[in-house]
Amino acid sequence: AQTVTQSQPEMSVQEAETVTLSCTYDTSESDYYLFWYKQPPSRQMILVIRQEAYKQQNATENRFSVNFQKAAKSFSLKISDSQLGDAAMYFCAHITQGGSEKLVFGKGTKLTVNP
């Protein structure tokens, strides 16, 4: 069965600093996608960044980047130059090709950004 584990229920960071959110996953499939979704308070969930498992290069989107370690089944999110608007719940998620094609979410990490 696919599982996604986020071991940090809460994290905090000072504005303009860098923070890393951790995620590990488990799958027996070789072809899959990994995601970080952001859910601000009382606002809709949006995709932050996506990583294809077959790509060795780590995905980057502006201030957001990932550290994808396929052998270790690790997929951490780094937020650089943190801004107040980054405060949100962050969910790591995983989907496999050839499996149920259902997106599996981790339990989430609540990120607080301190001014």
Next chain:
Amino acid sequence: DTEVTQTPKHLVMGMTNKKSLKCEQHMGHRAMYWYKQKAKKPPELMFVYSYEKLSINESVPSRFSPECPNSSLLNLHLHALQPEDSALYLCASSQQGLGLAGGFNTGELFFGEGSRLTVL
């Protein structure tokens, strides 16, 4: 238009009421989803419609009844709910449908803001 629109934003209903949640997208997406989310928890998948057909039902109680009238609309009909059904109900869509031969649902979902349901 890159939005998924959900109505109503808030709904309060009694256990004997019948109500519906509505979801609309005009992005030409071929799969639409209902999720249930409790406070401080991840979304839990309820139903998936792919190409307007019910593709996944996560053993949801029959008091929740989904309907997909066309490729842009998704409804969730509610009847005889329990207080524990109070939650945020999220609708989402994805460009590709599920199980498409030669294709793959990449899992990029576009979410609405949700309908917050309170059952008294």
